[in-house]
Structure formats: C-alpha cells, structure tokens
Amino acid sequence: MGLFPRLTGLALCLAALSLAGCGHAPPQKRPPPDVGVVVIRAQPVLLTTVLPGRTDPFATADIRPQVSGILKARLFTEGAIVKQGQALYQIDPAPYQAAYDNAAAALVTDKAKADRYRALIKQNAIALQDYDDAEAAYKQALANVETARINLEYTRITAPITGIIGRSSVTVGALLTADQTTALATIQTLDPIYVDITQSTTELLNLKAAVQQGTLVNKGPADARATLTLDNGTPFPTDGRLQFSEVTVDPTTGAVTLRAIFPNPDGILLPGMFVRATIIEGVDQNAILAPQQGISRNEKGDPTALIVDGKGIARLRVLKTSRAIGDKWLVSDGLKVGDRLIVEGLQRATPDAPVHAVAASFVKSGNGS
Numbered sequence: 001m002g003l004f005p006r007l008t009g010l011a012l013c014l015a016a017l018s019l020a021g022c023g024h025a026p027p028q029k030r031p032p033p034d035v036g037v038v039v040i041r042a043q044p045v046l047l048t049t050v051l052p053g054r055t056d057p058f059a060t061a062d063i064r065p066q067v068s069g070i071l072k073a074r075l076f077t078e079g080a081i082v083k084q085g086q087a088l089y090q091i092d093p094a095p096y097q098a099a100y101d102n103a104a105a106a107l108v109t110d111k112a113k114a115d116r117y118r119a120l121i122k123q124n125a126i127a128l129q130d131y132d133d134a135e136a137a138y139k140q141a142l143a144n145v146e147t148a149r150i151n152l153e154y155t156r157i158t159a160p161i162t163g164i165i166g167r168s169s170v171t172v173g174a175l176l177t178a179d180q181t182t183a184l185a186t187i188q189t190l191d192p193i194y195v196d197i198t199q200s201t202t203e204l205l206n207l208k209a210a211v212q213q214g215t216l217v218n219k220g221p222a223d224a225r226a227t228l229t230l231d232n233g234t235p236f237p238t239d240g241r242l243q244f245s246e247v248t249v250d251p252t253t254g255a256v257t258l259r260a261i262f263p264n265p266d267g268i269l270l271p272g273m274f275v276r277a278t279i280i281e282g283v284d285q286n287a288i289l290a291p292q293q294g295i296s297r298n299e300k301g302d303p304t305a306l307i308v309d310g311k312g313i314a315r316l317r318v319l320k321t322s323r324a325i326g327d328k329w330l331v332s333d334g335l336k337v338g339d340r341l342i343v344e345g346l347q348r349a350t351p352d353a354p355v356h357a358v359a360a361s362f363v364k365s366g367n368g369s
Helices: 003-023 094-122 128-154 201-213
Strands: 034-039 042-063 069-074 087-091 156-158 163-165 185-200 225-230 240-245 255-262 274-291 303-308 314-318 320-325 328-333 340-344 356-359
Touching (some): 034 303, 042 163, 042 255, 094 128, 128 156, 185 201, 185 225, 185 274
Antiparallel strands (some): 034 340, 042 274, 163 185, 225 274, 240 255, 320 328
C-alpha cells in the first residue's frame, strides 16, 4: 500500500516536467519559398496577323466573237501561255473579204465622181446640191470601207491580254455569233497574282486605334509586306505587298477585304486557292512581352500573373493580353517595366505571402527576356 502512492506521485512529477520542457521550445518559422522571376522590359516588336485569303487572277478576259461566222481554226493549245495580240481563232473570212472588196470598189467610183463634181462646181457647171450629194456618197463609201475592214479583221480573234488560256468551249465548224453570251475561252494573268484577304472590323478598328495612339508605327498599305502559307502548310517563297483595303464592310460577314499582290513566276498559285496570309501591321516600339509560363487564368478566364513587389511579397495582377508572339504574350495592361514576374515556382507562391525571388533558370542560361 505504501509503494503505490509513491509511484503515482513520481508519474505526476515526470508528466509535469515534460510539460514544462515543451513550453520552453518555440515552433520554428519556415523560410519564404524560392521563385524564379524575370524582369519586365519594354522592347520594339514587329506585329503581324495571320488572316485567311483566296487567290484571284491579276487580270481576266473572256474571249467572244465580234462578228458572226463559221469557225475555221483554233490556233492555240489549251492551258498554254498566250501573248497579247496572239491569234486564237479564225472565223471564215470569205464573206467579209467579199464585203470589203465591194466596199473598196464602190469607194473608187464615189471618189472619182466626187473629184469630178469638185472641179465642175468651181466652174458653176453643176448645181450645188449635186456636188453635196456626191461628197456625201464619197464619205459614206469611206465609212463602208472602214467598217468592212474592221469586220474582216474581227474574223481573226486575238488575245486581249497575256496569260494562261483555259479550255475552248467550241470546236472547228461551230457557228459563232457576235452577240453570244458563252465565252469561247478565258485568259487569266497569274503572274503577278492577287490574294484577297478578309479581316474583321474589330481587328481593323484596333489596328487603327493603336496607330492613332502612337503605340504602333505603321507607314500605311504601300509599305505593308505580306507572306503566304499554302493550304498544305508550305510557305510561299516570295513576299507580296498589300495594295488596298475595301472602304465598305460586308454585311453578311462583318469583314473588310484586303488585297495583296504576289509575284508568281512559277505558277504555284492558281485562281481560287485557299491560303493564309501573314500581314505585317507595324512595330510596337514599347511592347511588353511576358513568358507564357508566367501567365495563368482565373475562374473567369482572365489572364493573371504573380509579381514580386519591393517588399518581397507576391502580388496578383489581372492582365490584358492581345496576342501570342512566339512563346510570349503581348501584354497591353497589368504589367509595367521593372515588374518582377514569377515564371518558376508558381505552385509554391501564394498571393500576398512572402517569397524569395531569384533569377529564373532560363534567364541564367541566356534564353530569357
């Protein structure tokens, strides 16, 4: 009985000593987590935009007869390049040659009569009315000869422009008429070639606003270059130039049309091809680019970033970004020059909590901003 009370007292004493010892050891404070940062700087950036487009011939001419007759010959190879003035078709010239010969013969007669009456009127040997009638007949004969000559020339149908000629819609022996609506063939000039590009009015207005505010240097369409990517992803080897933009908006699409012109000496571009055009809009002299790995999205979908302030505290910023340029975002609002943007260790950083900022590893290797 005497041992049990002594053991109980000893246990209580040991417990009290243990509690007293714990009270003398304060909890250790964790150091701020390391985060990799890049310093935001302004820099000139060439701004481009990629827009859909389709190719369109530089010039197009539908070939139609200007006189009626039987087609005697086709003088070209379908799909070949024809030169301006080159003969394409020959209509039977016989009836037109006969009309010309008759008109020429009548001209000789009327001219001789007019010459004779001109001499007689000076001698007052004929009435003035007879002289006037002879002169009028002579002038009409001249006009008839000219008309017959033109019609005879029209029997030989020539190319009005230089370009590639398509298939012929008629064969030898066909009856052609001067007022027919069906074209005999079509010639298209493909070197150079147009590319019609569509741009939304929103993009156009944003571009004009940037130019007016002075944030974008743009010398105008005369200096705007363009490049092409074909439908299969192949880049077109030659640059083009922007020619003009439409002054009206298409009400069905809400877009305007830009027209660029490209050299096409090898005939790679054909009419109606779908392409993607990269238009050089201008230069933003003080662009702020943020690495994409430093940009997140909040629950609303807005881009956000964490920066380290002067006291070593992580601060959340909501940004406005306009486009991606390579592996960076072009930031129009939310970041300023000198900000330290967290790009590494974002999972360890908490808004409004202290962090230890170090240079990001890719900056140390020479790949940063």
